[in-house]
Amino acid sequence: MIKVGIIGVSGYAGAELLRLLLNHDEVKVVSIEARSYQGQPISDLYPSFYQVCDMICESDEDVLQKAELIFASLPHGLSEKYAKYCDENNKKFIDLGADFRLDSEQDYQEWYKLDYHEKALHDKQVYGLSEVNREKIKTATLIGNPGCYPTSITLGLYPLLKEKLNLNKHIIIDSKSGTTGAGKSLSEDTHFPKCNESFHPYKLGTHRHTPEIEQELSKMANDDIQVTFTPHLLPVNRGIVSTIYVDLKPEVSLDDVYQIYQNYYSQEYFVRVLPKGKIADLKFVKYSNFCDISLHLDERYHRLIIVSTIDNMVKGAAGQAIQNMNIMYGLEETKGLKMVPPSF
Template identity: 65%
Template sequence: MKKIRAGVIGASGYAGAELVRLLWMHPEVELAGINSKSYLGQKIADLYPSFYQIIDLPFEEEDSVIAKSDVVFASLPHGLSEPLAKKCDALGKVFIDLGADFRLDNEADYQEWYHLQYQEPQLHKKAVYGLPELFREDIKTASIIGNPGCYPTSIALALAPLMKLDIIHEQHLIIDSKSGTTGSGKGLSDSTHFPRLNESFAPYKIGAHRHTPEIEQTLGKLCGKDVSISFTPHLLPINRGIVSTIYADATDEIHVEELYAQYVKFYANEPFVRVLPLGKTADLKYMKYTNYCDVSLHMDERNQRIILVSAIDNMVKGAGGQAIQNMNIRFGYPETMGLSMVPASF
């Protein structure tokens, strides 16, 4: 079988570079071309020395990368992916967007949270939301796939079985997430400079993070109801990883053992979601460089409050790894192909 030719637009960013690393190791992929406007003509190994004598590809123009590829990944800030998706769609190429442009169903939500309008409304009718464990059948035939955000991935996978069971108050969900700094990209801000970030830990964009409508949209689809969340992200002084702690009030008495059995059943055939044994807690230390999502279940019996903890690597399951998982599904390869990395223990 001929290898898939893959191209990466925006390969100089953190998520783009991680995607290049993972695609290079995929046994059925030929990395056809990579792009970066900022580093056009330079080699990726000059920017990321870890690629030295392994990946020596130069950064090319967008159109050159698209022409040589069967599947095009875009790792760009919001507002830049629609023109690329239009070109790929016209040429019959699969487009997988790691940005935010194809994640939201409702244009009004995109306008409210990203302050932009859709440039190509007809493309959004073709686009599917690429969270494999929940929307696999849609992904199989999609030409445009919106890769989920990193926070929404950690949250939706933790909550999905609970939303299906219809045993919580959907309007009272409280979510605290903590992320490594790669999640904010390469662009510096006051909060990501070393002296400010080092030995620090603080929330940001409290009650106003752009991933809020994406999270509510996904959870609403799972339970068939309107969902309202209070979402607070935090910035950790580490490179990568996300831990989400989620609080849900039960509508009736439930025991954690019963809930655990439901979670194990729900994810029994999902290779990348690990439901940890009761008494264990999901920890980002054991997720680095892998496409796994660990979920642990806990119960505040006194208040009948379910507490969920999930952990992912925001650069892999939260970005490049999930994009490759979507590619595998779309092109009929085993879902785990190129993604069977064992988590490090330290």
Template identity: 65%
Template sequence: MIKEGIIGASGYAGCEVLRLLLMHPAVEVTGVGARSFLGKKVSDLYPSFYNVTDLTYTTDEEVIAGADVVFAGLPAGISEKYAKACVESGKKFIDLGADFRLEKEEDYIKWYGKAYEDKPLHEKQVYGLPEVHREEIKKASIIGNPGCYPTTVNLGLYPLLKHHLNAGTKVIIDSASGTTGAGKKLTEDTHFTKTNESYHPYKAGNHRHTPEMEQELSHMADEKIQVTFVPHLLPVNRGIVSTIYIPVKENLTLEEIHHIYTDTYKDEQFVRVLPLGMNADLKFVTYTNYCNISLHMDARDHTLIIASTIDNMVKGTAGQAIQNMNLMFGLKENTGLNFVGPSF
């Protein structure tokens, strides 16, 4: 059994990793860390774990000592020291936060207001999108788990950019996320009275996930891709729907593009390209590790419209992290992740 530890296990991301790992047939969760809740049972904070696990929150150092792989659900700027401790002791480290996603330190400084404290450590990082970086992930010691918004966007655009079907380098993206995407800490925007029966944009044009998208999309296209990204807050707990607009070459039909998408993802269990005429709907991916993609065309100016939807806490966070862990330890990639979503 692979021994698993979770740091930051009192937050939504860490809690979701725990929920999924407890159902994983090849692992044992040996420690969960949360500085604010030392000595308390996980079930004291999350009653769904009552009579499921007796795990109690311990120190981060104890979590690392007892694990083969450590998941970290921490705010930006905190994960480096834990990653270093894991690497030095021969353990794997999967960061659910932003500290190991960006290749350029100047991007991290600009968007997160922090510099790298251990620059050589970042040479070991691998961006953890399995459908694109599978072989690198298998050999990695540090994984930067993708952001939830970038997961929808990167998977939505990968076949198009990989095959150079775009007619421009500008992408416009509207995304809408459930409130768990904002984390557990309460803000003015996440009060019930603000979110209930509401829908609104936030951080329009200056969201921190923008450089992550541009980095990965530019690699896919072999040219610089510029993103205009506007996220919105949905009054639901889970789910992301990203609607992506990009001009495509005029000689391409929607049917031809759809064929390229289905062919690109034909061996990918967790990416489902829907038949033409269907619309991606977040209801049918909640509590699963699936990304559903639907394709549409505005024929007037030959703009491809891509709808890409995931559960932000599973494929957008914990499920993808476990998918990465499976690859790192030579397990079947779908181990512990074969969940079917709700039908209604």
């Protein structure tokens, strides 16, 4: 039984971690932390846990002492000290925040306005995109869990870039997310009167996931990939739809692309390449760890349109973190994650 602790359980991703881990038969959640709710049961904050899990929120020191694997679901800039403790005490650490996603400190400084304080730790970090970095994850002790937008985008593009089917290095990405992606802190954009019955882009050209997306796509392509990434806020609780536009090489057909995606993902339980003619829809991945991908061709310009959908709280956060845990411990990768999305 893996003794697990969660630091930051009061946030949406932290609460989702707890919800999913309670159904994992190889895990015992031994301690949870929520600084603003210390001494209170988690069911006071999230009534859905009432009489299912009434664990008391403890201190971060309690979590670090009691658990052998620590999940941190915190704002950027707060995870390094916990990762350092785990590194020094032979514990595993999975960070759902942004502190261990970027290879370059310069990128972190530019986009997050912070420095790396424990620089040696970043040589040990493994980017936790489960389907792509599985072999590295198996032996890792420090995982930087991918962002939600990057997960939908990188899985959507991986086979195409790996096989160099793209005509040029610039890719246009149009992504839409439910409001949970913004976290619990209320902002003008997520305030109900503003976001209800609304749909709008935000952080045009400045979203912090941009360097992460370019970093991982460039690795896949073994070339310098640039993206124009525009996120939008959907008036729904959860889910991401990424629509990706790529010019194909003239000799590459949609049938070629479809076959390559099938070859790459046919053995991947959580990535579903939909039949030709079907369109991926966030409704049918909600509450699940699936990434649904559909492939389409704009024949006028020989441009591939990829639609990639995930639940931002599961495959885009807590579910992928648990998938990474399963890989790290040599468990069946789907354990605790085989929930079927609702049909309506």
